[in-house]
Amino acid sequence: MxxxxxxxxxxxxxxxxxxxxxxxxxxxxxxxxxxxxxxxxxxxxxxxxxxxxxxxxxxxxxxxxxxxxxxxxxxxxxxxxxxxxxxxxxxxxxxxxxxxxxxxxxxxxxxxxxxxxxxxxxxxxxxxxxxxxxxxxxxxxxxxxxxxxxxxxxxxxxxxxxxxxxxxxxxxxxxxTLGEERRATYSPILPISPDSGRVLYVPLLERDAASGTIVYEDEDGTRREQKVTRGQAKLQWxxxxxxxxxxxxxxxxxxxxxxxxxxxxxxxxxxxxxxxxxxxxxxxxxLDEEGKKISKTKGNGLTIEEWLRYASPASLQLFNFSAPKKAKKLYFDIIPKTADEYWSHVEKFADQEDAKRADNPAFFIHQGDVPSVTPPVSFSLLLNIVDASGTSDPEVLRGFVAKYRPDASEEEMAALEPMLGYAVNYFQDFVLPKKSFRAPTDEERAALEFLVQRFSEVGEDEAEDVYQTIVFDAGKAQGFENMRGWFKALYEVVFGQSEGPRMGPFVKIYGPRETAELIGRALKREA
RNA sequence: GGGCCCUUAGCUCAGUUGGUUAGAGCAACUGACUUUUAAUCAGUAGGUCCUCGGUUCGAAUCCGAGAGGGCUCACCA
Known part of the structure; x- marks a missing residue:
């Protein structure tokens, strides 16, 4: 900063x-x-x-x-x-x-x-x-x-x-500006009843500015005279x-x-x-997704908590910064986009001339103290990784990010950390509910057991290809007609979805022993 | 009906005191790469700048009229 x-x-x-x-x-x-x-x-x-x-x-x-x-x-x-x-x-x-x-x-x-x-x-x-x-x-x-x-x-x-x-x-x-009925009883000053403690919407019968007193009739019919000062009266809207x-x-x-x-x-x-x-x-x-006004009573639109579950306070500030004169739709889909826009403004700020900086939202959001480091990947990409890898394990996600951006500095990886938390929430709320694990067929079970066996034995530091080959070997050993079907089964049984990460890189990042355990747990799920 | 605000690509938005050929991201499409998919990378396409009129050498930008949309005009806050 x-x-x-x-x-x-x-x-x-x-x-x-x-x-x-x-x-x-x-x-x-x-x-x-x-x-x-x-x-x-x-x-x-x-x-x-x-x-x-x-x-x-x-x-x-x-x-x-x-x-x-x-x-x-x-x-x-x-x-x-x-x-x-x-x-x-x-x-x-x-x-x-x-x-x-x-x-x-x-x-x-x-x-x-x-x-x-x-x-x-x-x-x-x-x-x-x-x-x-x-x-x-x-x-x-x-x-x-x-x-x-x-x-x-x-x-x-x-x-x-x-x-x-x-x-x-x-x-x-x-x-x-008032309707006829209200006009008869309106007063800009509302006495507070010393008896009931209520704010009274009653007309003033008498008033004296010099002494600061008013006279009115209380709800029970009592005629009262009291000061307007020290909380004995309040002003109307x-x-x-x-x-x-x-x-x-x-x-x-x-x-x-x-x-x-x-x-x-x-x-x-x-x-x-x-x-x-x-x-x-x-x-x-x-407005909400349908273009309707957001109201507390209807409960449509997003709450602050919901936004902050998936993106940073700064991104919510950006949403409030841009086009305040425009009625904007506020619903889930805009959160990742706004979060990425925010980082893009921060990134630009570093290289901009002063004239451009004076128009950069980040300048206003951070009161001039604009961060100098940005995360190595966009939030959208991170969510894609979460989706594709079928995992929200921060350690695995860090590994994938490091693979995508091998040049990322320590500071950039540190800037990634809060984003990982948001990605985990996204995973729990949107990816996990869609998962449905199924039991393997006998053939698939045999292939998966083969995988467990091999991943338990293979070296921890082999190349991605080695791990990838093991997966293919398992499929071939069981005589799957096409490998696509084998991978689909693997994902459906182990990851609970029909698509998943490329296995070679995944095993490399996740670890062969851990992968063996992951598959083992999936096999026990139905046992 | 009166007042205020908004309208740029399918979506979300930029567009630097009026200035060359209006841009980006996502989505779409094509291709490359990976012994599956997703991802990634490269590229392509996509616009009557809501409409009409005016000012100007020149308008997405300024002015006027209109269209569409939002809010507001009993009470309460």
Whole structure:
């Protein structure tokens, strides 16, 4: 690894989208006279369920922009906030074991709902922990913020008071967008009942910005007067977004295109509050193999875990880097391809001029610290080897790779190691289930026993040809009409598939004794 | 219907501030090699750059209109 610092004039002319975003952000900072100090990137998370691949994508993409910005304008200090909306009420029971016990907590802030698994201090806390574990695994640099903490600690008090002050303007913005029924009860500020602990969707009967108090009717009909500060009230959706921006001085936040309308309204709200809205960016949603929108409830598309089972975090970042404005299909087949594309970018980076590097995805994925060594084979080739050899034994796979790439350095072989792990998972999930072992015929059994015998005796360091010849000898000794049939039988009995590795090289790598044992075990399988 | 976004080879995508003959990987096809297959290697083929119009000496690229697709426009977040 070596940190590549590209000169600003090169970056200035780069066309990669994070660079364009960084330049747009700089314009905003100049406009708001925020000439130095802290630049805040915000990302959001709804802790009503575990983090999904879209949550991850938002942080990844925001990180790309942040890196571009820091590289272009190194004088600014930057931070990424990951804000969990755990003050939101629990609207329905989550699809997890033990959820029934949560019924009494409906409508209460997610941070006050107990964790049905009993591990975290709250339901939201459990999901927040998962989110952070994911982000940490990818090495993202961020600051986690619990919305509940922000409310309870008073960090959002200023935004709530300000919302009271501009209440009429905000209502004018929101009301025209609502249906008639909702219009009658809408309030941008939602009190939290001191009695039931629930977030109440009730109209405000009275309000006083100077004292920061509101009057409303609780669910049981009680008329209450209470402060909006210190977690006694929260902001409603679009107002809440504006409230985050207001409280955290957010300069940049991207969001999925399904939220474009919400962003528009939130921008108008924060303007009513007297601040400049952050620079935004709408990225497209992911689709499944059929081109349908991926949703948590439907369970279509891939999860983060599934991706990471077959390919590296960096490859998932690449998927998020390329064409964010395009609705892309996210399904298994693209994983090996994306993984190979990632390594190809890394490989190119080493020989590229700075101007090209400034557009290379690897530059953004690694924040400039691009690896200098790549694995000796592509992931696609490795999967082919796994398929053809019918094995996921890392030692054997290493042997095959070394055979394909005799010049591979130690460092390159070391870079292969994580890839081997992904190949093993691929083998277990896709190759193994298709295997079906059959019992040998008497003739085949005799030939296989012959093989066991010979491989037990033959030298460990013979040439591939020697081993290959033994296999043919076994077939001929039993009088097989064509060798193709003999090999097919060998593969079906020993490897559980009708195709397999060339036997000579396989035995050379796997070892004649080990091969003898492998065949022996296959013969006992049906015995 | 309004708004935002997308459309380049069968698939996934590149295409360097408008510039010669639009490229890559996979898939397909042909051949070489291996005493089976797969793999590997070499090569071939494949495009109305969604359509039409405009700007320009010159357009995949810029502008306009249209077509197709995605999201969004009651509630909730």
């Amino acid at each position: 070596s940190n590549h610092i590209l000169p600003p004039d090169i970056l200035e002319n780069a066309k990669a989208w994070p660079i364009q975003e960084a330049k747009a952000l700089k314009k905003r900072l100049d406009k708001t006279a925020k000439k130095d100090g802290l630049v805040t990137f915000e990302t959001g998370y709804g802790p009503s369920g575990p983090p999904h691949i879209g949550t991850f994508g938002e942080v990844a993409r925001t990180s790309f922009v942040r890196h571009a910005f820091s590289a272009l304008y190194p004088d600014y200090e930057t931070r990424i906030l990951s804000v969990s909306d755990d003050m939101d009420g629990m609207r329905k029971l989550p699809p997890v074991p033990g959820a029934d016990a949560l019924e009494p907590y409906l409508q209460q802030p997610l941070s006050r709902v107990p964790d049905p698994a009993g591990e975290a201090e709250s339901f939201a806390g459990a999901n927040n922990a998962k989110l952070q574990a994911f982000l940490d695994r990818f090495g993202f640099d961020y600051e986690f913020i619990s919305a509940s903490d922000a409310y309870n600690s008073g960090r959002k008090d200023g935004a709530l008071i300000r919302m009271l002050e501009v209440y009429d303007e905000v209502m004018d913005i929101i009301l025209p 679009k107002a809440d977004w504006a409230g985050h921006w207001y409280a955290f001085d957010t300069d940049y936040e991207m969001s999925g295109e399904d939220l474009t309308e919400s962003v528009r309204l939130s921008r108008r709200i924060i303007q009513a509050m007297g601040k400049e809205p952050p620079v935004g960016f709408n990225y497209q949603l992911f």
